[in-house]
Amino acid sequence: MVDGLGAPLTAPLFDRVALIGIGLIGSSLARVAKRKNLARTIVASDASAEVRARVAELGLADEIAGSAARAVEGADLVILCVPVGAVDAVAQEIAPHLAPGAIVSDVGSVKGAVLATLTKHLPKTVAIVPAHPVAGTEESGPAAGFATLFVNRWCILTPPEGADEKPVKRLAEFWTAAGANVEIMTAQHHDLVLSITSHLPHLIAYNIVGTAADLEAVTQSEVIKFSAGGFRDFTRIAASDPTMWRDVFLNNKEAVLETLGRFTEDLTALQRMIRNGDGEGLFKLFTRTRAIRRGIIAEGQETAAPDFGRHRDDKDQ
Amino acid sequence: MVDGLGAPLTAPLFDRVALIGIGLIGSSLARVAKRKNLARTIVASDASAEVRARVAELGLADEIAGSAARAVEGADLVILCVPVGAVDAVAQEIAPHLAPGAIVSDVGSVKGAVLATLTKHLPKTVAIVPAHPVAGTEESGPAAGFATLFVNRWCILTPPEGADEKPVKRLAEFWTAAGANVEIMTAQHHDLVLSITSHLPHLIAYNIVGTAADLEAVTQSEVIKFSAGGFRDFTRIAASDPTMWRDVFLNNKEAVLETLGRFTEDLTALQRMIRNGDGEGLFKLFTRTRAIRRGIIAEGQETAAPDFGRHRDDKDQ
Numbered sequence A, B: 001m002v003d004g005l006g007a008p009l010t011a012p013l014f015d016r017v018a019l020i021g022i023g024l025i026g027s028s029l030a031r032v033a034k035r036k037n038l039a040r041t042i043v044a045s046d047a048s049a050e051v052r053a054r055v056a057e058l059g060l061a062d063e064i065a066g067s068a069a070r071a072v073e074g075a076d077l078v079i080l081c082v083p084v085g086a087v088d089a090v091a092q093e094i095a096p097h098l099a100p101g102a103i104v105s106d107v108g109s110v111k112g113a114v115l116a117t118l119t120k121h122l123p124k125t126v127a128i129v130p131a132h133p134v135a136g137t138e139e140s141g142p143a144a145g146f147a148t149l150f151v152n153r154w155c156i157l158t159p160p161e162g163a164d165e166k167p168v169k170r171l172a173e174f175w176t177a178a179g180a181n182v183e184i185m186t187a188q189h190h191d192l193v194l195s196i197t198s199h200l201p202h203l204i205a206y207n208i209v210g211t212a213a214d215l216e217a218v219t220q221s222e223v224i225k226f227s228a229g230g231f232r233d234f235t236r237i238a239a240s241d242p243t244m245w246r247d248v249f250l251n252n253k254e255a256v257l258e259t260l261g262r263f264t265e266d267l268t269a270l271q272r273m274i275r276n277g278d279g280e281g282l283f284k285l286f287t288r289t290r291a292i293r294r295g296i297i298a299e300g301q302e303t304a305a306p307d308f309g310r311h312r313d314d315k316d317q
């Protein structure tokens, strides 16, 4: 198939998959699970009655459960798709209702804190395999999801030390069938890697948009009008869900502060170059950063089209 | 016309338009000038013989001059489309060859320094009207340009104090016909506004990509693989032309350092919130920044499509 998802599996990978929290990620998982026949039955659950109604309306699941506890009953795969800050409450709620042998996973953007919470609350009879699909948009809610969200994106699994291999392998198959490439690493390393590739970029974007809003000498209308110079890309990132990102920074404090410290040191050096009119130093840095861009395009994580293909309609004249 | 450029003018606005420097911006201007009949004759010139050959090959101009001095002879509109750092040399070269009454403009991303340089070198007999189209991509060179680059983008004119109204009006007409919205302000205010909407975002993007490249605990391959979390948008910005951006920071030092100072103060406060686990403070900031995004979408400077419309092909399932 042209969209990269391929044909549905002839036999489902899991019997009963419970998705808790049907926002952007949960609804995308529901869509791809249905489309690719990843589960015999998809059970959806969400704290919000409004979301549950929307899920029914959109026909995203085979069953909709009124609570997370009910949703996980008899499920062989449970995936928490709630904000990281809600994982603790959900884990406590579902713990007594989990089927022995079930795989319990999540999609949270932070892994160390989630792994600790799940380990603390869940029974030894289930297999804990936290996961993070590195894919998303700045939208949220069940209507924002789509089946191809994970295609050609990476999904990182962070099983605890000494975990059974089999459930890790089964979850990897699930994500592979959803179109993702799977990588396995420790939760701690995940949190460090993502602190630079995701958390710090979001922090910086939120910060610069905040700075712009507060300048007295430049009006908000000017900021908006002349955003095409580069700023608008930051506003897109800074329009991401506040709850999700608050939880990320509260739960990945250490790695984020470490990476932020490096960033600030480098920024101070760059500031000095500007102050001293060090054109050679600036040129050197600005040239070096191009190599990473080329790597990302070569890896298929981005298109080379400038401006994301906007305005290219009549490129030939 | 669907692309927003509309029909060609029945009579050209200028007799002879000389474009000096045929890169992304110069070649886009050449394309739209031809397409919209903005000039009876378009003369192109570039320091690089290779670029001149490419311009001939692409058929971008009616005449190609071997030097900037030759290009401006008899032109009633001259637009310098060279990097800001090259404006001084070009101004000195063309000064003795300018026709009395000619309008001399540019497209540089910095305006105070350019206005000062042009005022210093050019004869009193010409009208100096610096300009900056707030539009671009991270590509450069004559093949990267396209006729619709300026459509629905702002072009800022920064005439010197007490300038004649007529040449300003004529240049505004030129840019309007090229699809842009025109705004007039002082060069100093321009440099301040753009320091936040363009220069600081680029600085930050270059810096974070540099920081990522230098982390020992995270490999370059990991940075590239997991860039979809937010980082890849920064790499796109940080792939912009090093010469252009070196010149911007060397020539808008004061405003950039001022804006950078504000940014750093705000970042320190944000860092403290994370360290203290101040979830409420984080949530407040992350919510506030969404309003600016909505403003940009309402102004038509961006599309609301998440992820710039990537992956949306099968949104309905």
Ligand SMILES: NC(=O)c1ccc[n+]([C@@H]2O[C@H](COP(=O)([O-])OP(=O)(O)OC[C@H]3O[C@@H](n4cnc5c(N)ncnc54)[C@H](OP(=O)(O)O)[C@@H]3O)[C@@H](O)[C@H]2O)c1
Binding pocket: A020, A021, A022, A023, A024, A025, A026, A045, A046, A047, A048, A051, A068, A081, A082, A083, A084, A086, A089, A090, A107, A108, A109, A110, A132, A133, A134, A135, A136, A137, A138, A139, A140, A141, A142, A241, A244
């Ligand atoms: N967005 C991304 O780009 C992205 C990418 C990768 C991973 N992630 C991770 O994916 C997870 C979900 O993100 P998302 O973007 O899908 O968020 P979302 O669209 O806001 O969806 C989250 C859903 O979970 C529900 N929920 C909240 N607390 C709950 C609880 N205690 N029990 C049951 N449901 C609850 C929410 O309901 P309410 O609306 O009532 O709060 C909402 O419907 C987060 O952990 C995030 O870190 C996100």
Ligand SMILES: NC(=O)c1ccc[n+]([C@@H]2O[C@H](COP(=O)([O-])OP(=O)(O)OC[C@H]3O[C@@H](n4cnc5c(N)ncnc54)[C@H](OP(=O)(O)O)[C@@H]3O)[C@@H](O)[C@H]2O)c1
Binding pocket: B020, B021, B022, B023, B024, B025, B026, B045, B046, B047, B048, B051, B068, B081, B082, B083, B084, B086, B089, B090, B107, B108, B109, B110, B132, B133, B134, B135, B136, B137, B138, B139, B140, B141, B142, B241, B244
């Ligand atoms: N790119 C953007 O997004 C953007 C947006 C708005 C405004 N601007 C401004 O537009 C201007 C041009 O940018 P661009 O992106 O079009 O750059 P570009 O694609 O690199 O083109 C610049 C062209 O000028 C030529 N040149 C350099 N020095 C020259 C000289 N002394 N005499 C004649 N030609 C010379 C260059 O030749 P070589 O290749 O031999 O150096 C090159 O062909 C800059 O001032 C920039 O600040 C850029």
